[in-house]
Amino acid sequence: MREIDVADLDDIARGAGILGTGGGGDPYLGRLLAEAAITRHGPVTLVAVDEVPADAVVVPVSMLGAPTVGTEKLPNGTETLAALRALEQARGISATHLVAIEIGGMNSLVPLALAAETGLPVVDGDAMGRAFPEAQMVLPTLAGIPASPMAVADDKGNTLTVNAVSNLWAERIARAACVATGCSVYTADTVMTGAQLPDGLVAGTLTLAARLGAAVRTARADHANPITAVTDLAGGVHLITGKVTDVHRTTTGGFGRGGATIVGTDAELRLSFQNEYLLATRHDEVLATTPDLICVLETDTGEPVTTEALRYGNRVTVLGLPCDPRWTTPAGLELVGPRYFGYDCDYRGLPR
Amino acid sequence: MREIDVADLDDIARGAGILGTGGGGDPYLGRLLAEAAITRHGPVTLVAVDEVPADAVVVPVSMLGAPTVGTEKLPNGTETLAALRALEQARGISATHLVAIEIGGMNSLVPLALAAETGLPVVDGDAMGRAFPEAQMVLPTLAGIPASPMAVADDKGNTLTVNAVSNLWAERIARAACVATGCSVYTADTVMTGAQLPDGLVAGTLTLAARLGAAVRTARADHANPITAVTDLAGGVHLITGKVTDVHRTTTGGFGRGGATIVGTDAELRLSFQNEYLLATRHDEVLATTPDLICVLETDTGEPVTTEALRYGNRVTVLGLPCDPRWTTPAGLELVGPRYFGYDCDYRGLPR
Incomplete structure (x- = not known):
């Protein structure tokens, strides 16, 4: 158990942005x-997964929508609490802990903001170990934990509660409501007991994000290579360093969907994305695919570059x-593998 | 108070089809x-608006979607009860009466089916005095009665409960969910007390539908004119008799949207529709507009022709x-007048 204060947020946001792929x-x-x-409201208490009581009521809260919209359409600040309260009422529970549904620049911090407001502690972990674009793409789906009831709140004061027959239907209905209300809503769903957390979460990812963010910051201060700082800590392989020469985005x-081309000194990498980077190919050779994390960083600074911020001329390293090994099981790949997203290739592990 | 049995349904369906415009x-x-x-389950009890106790809990249930889809995608039979139960749970109430949200071929009979199943009585009336395409187009909106919470159930077993800041937002969110789940869902919403019914309903429309349906049937049996039987009972004016020469529909x-052309002996009438017939023009002269009822009947039989069934070659009378006078007030016309639907004309009363 430790406290997260304002001074910690910069590192967490940077590291979560990297892990958010x-x-x-x-x-x-x-x-x-x-x-x-x-x-x-004061600092937030962070608790490790193994510190959470078995009968705890752990509620993930998050933004759902197209990041391309989210950067322009800001929340009014009441959405996450409205979603939490709607969920509590629909299910007849009181949340004891909050948690991130995914590690991503915004969605790792949304639970921290609500935790400060409500005084609830936050569990150190998330339900993906990265970010994915669709609500059913969480480890709880693999573990048979329902997303429903899923509470959705928008910036206008509308809320809805979805009771879906599957986590995929919860996603479809919530996504439709999201589009109808302006493409950026906040959700509370996929309630877990403390006992379910080992199956439903990747543990320790908020701390990992903080360490990654700090490593990049320290490397910069020391005039060291911030990219190496990331791979030293998180493992992973270098795919390309180059310049963004093309981005198409709709x-x-x-969702925010599209692709980009990055030209290096002796190779060209193509990226495809749906909110997250999902596929990297080099001259028609598949180099990396979802569910492994494809992370785009500014080469000079190590700052993460999100799919909605990527633009012509960026000097980046990919x-x-x-990913978490549960994602590369057959059930995991059915849920989040490249074919689900319409890419005509199978998953292949990262090059060595 | 009287009973509705199977033998009554044919007349009600025909008459409601006529009033459903x-x-x-x-x-x-x-x-x-x-x-x-x-x-x-046995017959249904029909009660008049003035027989309903002031503290009664009256729940409208209905199909929401595109009739073009509804004719092919049949309900599985559990939707209306699922919607009612979801609404009761969300609001913490128990329905004492059911009622039709609109008079239309399907939606006047949906409450009767659920009433038979639940044993609840049905109120003789509806919230429009006709049919309109969108959920907020009800007299309760004019009376300040909220549609929310609106419960929606689909054929797959999904339900959702919408708590919207306005009846228009309830429509938008429910419509988006409707489209996402296959364009035909069932809803329970706009709960009224017995005391609110005079403001929220057009009284007696189920009985009127039954009488209209019987008048058409009797006229046919007597080799009399079934069209005249309708106007003798319901008033109204003759707009054209002719043949459908063109229908376009998407x-x-x-929604099911489109238009049709009907060519008579000395004139041509053009109809525009969004689920319902909303505008009738003759050689660019506006003859009739929403909220007045534009009813298309088979000339020979007096059977109503819905927008999704209208086709080339139909011999019809329009x-x-x-409409109910509350619809032609400024507030009523803002909600359901021709300009709301994008037609570039003001409401004009029917020709005499």
Whole structure:
């Protein structure tokens, strides 16, 4: 158990942005949100997964939508609490802990902001070990834990509660409501007991994000290589260093979708994304695929570059980081493998 | 108070199809649904608005979606009860009465089917005095009665509960969920007390539908004119008798939209629709507009022709029937007048 204060947020946002593999929302906005809440209400208690009582009621809260919209359409600040209360009422529970549904720039910090506001502790972990674009793409789905009831709140004061027959239907209905209300909503769903957390979470990812963020910051201060600082800590392989020469991006169906080309000194890498970077190919050779993490960093600074921020001329380095091993099981790949997203290739492990 | 049995359904379906002004769903399907329920569970009690106790809890139930889809995608039979139970749970109430949200072929009979199943009485009336395509287009909106919480159930077993800041937002969110789940869902919403019914309902429309349906049937049996039988009972004016020479129809945004041309002996009438017939023009002259009822009947038989069933070659007569006077107030026209639907004309009363 430790406390997260305003001074910790910069590192967490940076590290979560790296682990968010291009998605999970803008780290800058997430940091502002959490900063404002902690400044007003005081620091947040972080507890490790093995410190959570078996009968705890752990509620993930997150933003759902297209990050391309999320960067322009700011929350009014009441959404996450409204979603939490709607969920508590629908299910007849009181949350004892909050947790991140994914590690991403915004969505790792959304629970911290709500935790400051409510005084609830936050569990150190998340339900993906990275970010994915769709709500059913969580370890609880693999563990048979329902997303429903899923509470959704928008910036206008609308809330809805979805009781779906599957986590995929919860995603579809929530996504449709998200698009109808402006492509950026906040959700509370996938309630877990403390006993379910080992199956439902990747443990320790908030701490990992903080360490990654700190490593990059320290490397910069020491005039060391911030990219090496990331791979030294998180493992992973170097895919390319180069310049972004092309980005195409559309906001459709509640997602930011598109692709990008990065030209290096002797190779060209193509990235495909749906909120998150999902596929990296070099001259038609598949180099890395979802569910492994494809992370785009500014070469000079090590700052993460999200899919909605990537633009022509960015000097970037692309890393491949291994995902949680539960994602590369047959059930995991069915849920989040490249074929689910329509890419005509099988998953292949990262090059060595 | 009287009973509705299977023998009454044919007349009600026909009459409601006429008053449904082309929408409200297929009268044939509605009749089958109510027939099956009443055959299994027994007749339904119909009570007049002035017989309902002031503290009664009156719940409208209905189909929401595109009738073009509704004719092919049949309900599984559990949706309305699922919607009612979800609403009761969300609001902490028990329904004492059911009522139709609109008079239309399907939606006047959906409450009868659920009433047979639950044993609840049905109030003789509806919240429009016709059918309209969107959920907020009800007299309760004019009376300040919220649609929320609105419970929605689909054929797959998904339910959701919408708590919207306005009846228009309830429509938008429910419509998005409707489209996501296959364009045909069932809803329970806009709960009224008995005391609110005079403001929220057009009284007596189920009885009126039964009388209209009987008048058409009797006229046919007597070799009299079934069209005249309608206007003798319901008033209204004759707009054209002719042949349908063109229909264009698309299913977009959860609605069936389009237009049709009817050529008579000396004139040509153009109809525009969004689920319901909303505008009738003759050689660019506006003859009739929403909220007045534009009713298309088979000339020979007096059977109503819905917007999704209208096709080339139909021999039809188009009638204009006056709407409930609350719809032609400024607030009413803002909600359901021709400009709301994007037609570039003001409301004009029916020709005399």
